Amino acid sequence: MSESRPSLPLLGWRQFRYENRLFWRTPAAAFFTLFFPLMFLLLFNLLFSGDPMEIAGRGSFTVTQFFAPSLAAFAAASATYTNIGIGTAIARDQGILKRFRGTPLPPWVYMMGRVASGVWIAAIAVVIMVAIGIVGYDLHLYPARLAAIALSFVIGTASFAALGLALAALAPTSDSAPAVANATILPIAFISDVFIPISNPPGWLVTVGNIFPLKHFVRTLQDGFSPFVTSPAPEWGHIAVMAAWGIGGVLLALRFFVWEPKTGDRTRHRHTRRSDPASL
Numbered sequence: 069m070s071e072s073r074p075s076l077p078l079l080g081w082r083q084f085r086y087e088n089r090l091f092w093r094t095p096a097a098a099f100f101t102l103f104f105p106l107m108f109l110l111l112f113n114l115l116f117s118g119d120p121m122e123i124a125g126r127g128s129f130t131v132t133q134f135f136a137p138s139l140a141a142f143a144a145a146s147a148t149y150t151n152i153g154i155g156t157a158i159a160r161d162q163g164i165l166k167r168f169r170g171t172p173l174p175p176w177v178y179m180m181g182r183v184a185s186g187v188w189i190a191a192i193a194v195v196i197m198v199a200i201g202i203v204g205y206d207l208h209l210y211p212a213r214l215a216a217i218a219l220s221f222v223i224g225t226a227s228f229a230a231l232g233l234a235l236a237a238l239a240p241t242s243d244s245a246p247a248v249a250n251a252t253i254l255p256i257a258f259i260s261d262v263f264i265p266i267s268n269p270p271g272w273l274v275t276v277g278n279i280f281p282l283k284h285f286v287r288t289l290q291d292g293f294s295p296f297v298t299s300p301a302p303e304w305g306h307i308a309v310m311a312a313w314g315i316g317g318v319l320l321a322l323r324f325f326v327w328e329p330k331t332g333d334r335t336r337h338r339h340t341r342r343s344d345p346a347s348l
Contacts, residue, residue, distance in 0.1 A: 140193065148183075186225070224289075
């Protein structure tokens with residue numbers, strides 16, 4: 069009697085667990101995703117504690133009210149966009165994706181396991197950031213806005229996960245993927261109110277920041293903890309921008325993603341078989 073194959077949900081669960089183990093076994097990835105944003109939250113509270121922050125057009129924020137949600141959004145974006153993009157590019161150029169196609173695991177289940185792992189890590193990062201803000205710095209959580217926060221998180225992480233797959237598809241090599249990821253997300257973070265709230269920014273800078281999804285992710289999470297926002301619903305314009313970027317990421321990934329090592333990386337990775345966890 070032939071042994072029955074595992075069900076698709078079981079295969080997906082196993083892939084999800086495998087990706088999680090791979091993440092925690094890469095200390096650099098765990099550090100920059102979870103602890104790096106947390107260090108900024110602690111540092112900003114140490115430097116600016118007690119000083120209200122006047123944000124143009126949005127009112128006065130405490131340090132934690134402003135930075136805990138913004139850094140949580142940045143951590144979630146790193147867990148999905150950066151980690152998924154770099155990890156998928158490395159797996160492709162090492163021939164891992166090609167070998168997976170010869171197994172009973174359908175390609176879409178493999179990708180869903182990788183994406184689900186990224187979203188799970190993002191959820192852990194957000195919970196840690198918010199919990200420390202509530203326990204240590206008197207961050208207020210408004211129960212009526214929990215649904216809006218959850219919706220913003222789902223749309224935001226799904227969007228950045230799709231963009232991570234697009235990054236893996238478009239990066240020329242796995243060695244270039246970390247540079248592409250950092251060169252895109254870090255400058256955008258500085259114009260998206262993640263690290264520095266810019267007072268009276270020039271109009272062109274506001275326009276550029278509003279183009280990209282990170283600022284909208286930051287704003288939706290900040291609104292969930294803001295005492296000046298009375299509506300329990302998120303601002304749908306922010307949700308729409310994130311969703312549009314997510315759809316664009318999916319289309320780019322479907323068009324350009326390949327499962328075999330890209331030309332120029334095949335021979336080198338066949339001999340070296342190396343990945344660079346520190347680059348994550």
